[in-house]
Amino acid sequence: MPYPFRLPDLGYPYNALEPHIDTLTMEIHHTRHHQAYVNNLNAALEKHPRFHSLGVEDLLRTLSDLPAEIQIPVRNNGGGHLNHTLFWQWMTPGGRHEPGGALRDALVAAFGSVDAFREQFTQAALGRFGSGWAWLVVDRTGALKVYSTANQDSPVMDGDTPILGVDVWEHAYYLKYQNRRADYVKAWWNVVNWDVVEQFYSRARAR
Numbered sequence: 001m002p003y004p005f006r007l008p009d010l011g012y013p014y015n016a017l018e019p020h021i022d023t024l025t026m027e028i029h030h031t032r033h034h035q036a037y038v039n040n041l042n043a044a045l046e047k048h049p050r051f052h053s054l055g056v057e058d059l060l061r062t063l064s065d066l067p068a069e070i071q072i073p074v075r076n077n078g079g080g081h082l083n084h085t086l087f088w089q090w091m092t093p094g095g096r097h098e099p100g101g102a103l104r105d106a107l108v109a110a111f112g113s114v115d116a117f118r119e120q121f122t123q124a125a126l127g128r129f130g131s132g133w134a135w136l137v138v139d140r141t142g143a144l145k146v147y148s149t150a151n152q153d154s155p156v157m158d159g160d161t162p163i164l165g166v167d168v169w170e171h172a173y174y175l176k177y178q179n180r181r182a183d184y185v186k187a188w189w190n191v192v193n194w195d196v197v198e199q200f201y202s203r204a205r206a207r
């Protein structure tokens with residue numbers, strides 16, 4: 001969806017992910033943090049109609065083609081908009097606790113086991129100093145990789161396709177978990193929407 005960008009619906013109520021992710025955090029995260037990225041992205045592009053037909057992924061893939069003065073605002077706020085739009089979809093109340101299908105096989109092939117994948121992803125989330133994200137991506141060759149990015153940088157900036165990510169900015173957990181990022185990430189695994197992650201994996205492989 002191109003300019004003007006809009007805040008997407010979550011697809012579930014703010015209290016749906018309790019007790020793992022609390023209601024107030026979800027509401028503030030969606031209506032204030034994500035809305036601010038949307039507003040700031042639209043403001044950055046307002047005077048640049050040449051780029052109004054581009055979706056947010058295309059903007060991020062071709063950042064260096066943008067006018068110099070909007071590259072950083074689009075990187076931060078476009079990244080914020082895309083990352084959060086995906087993040088809401090990757091969570092669900094009462095999700096399955098294990099991936100299945102082709103994704104499960106690919107995780108075992110790439111990491112040795114689903115538990116080993118989960119451990120590596122968790123370490124990426126906990127090892128990110130300051131604000132950022134941990135990711136499971138499909139790279140250009142179709143391989144699965146785990147890494148983290150700083151701030152709102154998106155894997156699409158490097159040509160990778162994110163299929164699962166966790167927000168480790170303090171705003172994602174501070175109200176309930178304060179400084180205990182490890183407790184937040186451990187709880188977050190309970191709400192991962194593996195059905196959707198499997199769909200993202202199939203789509204990424206079909207490219």
Ligand code: MN3
Pocket residue numbers: 029033084167169171172
């Ligand atoms: Mn966030």
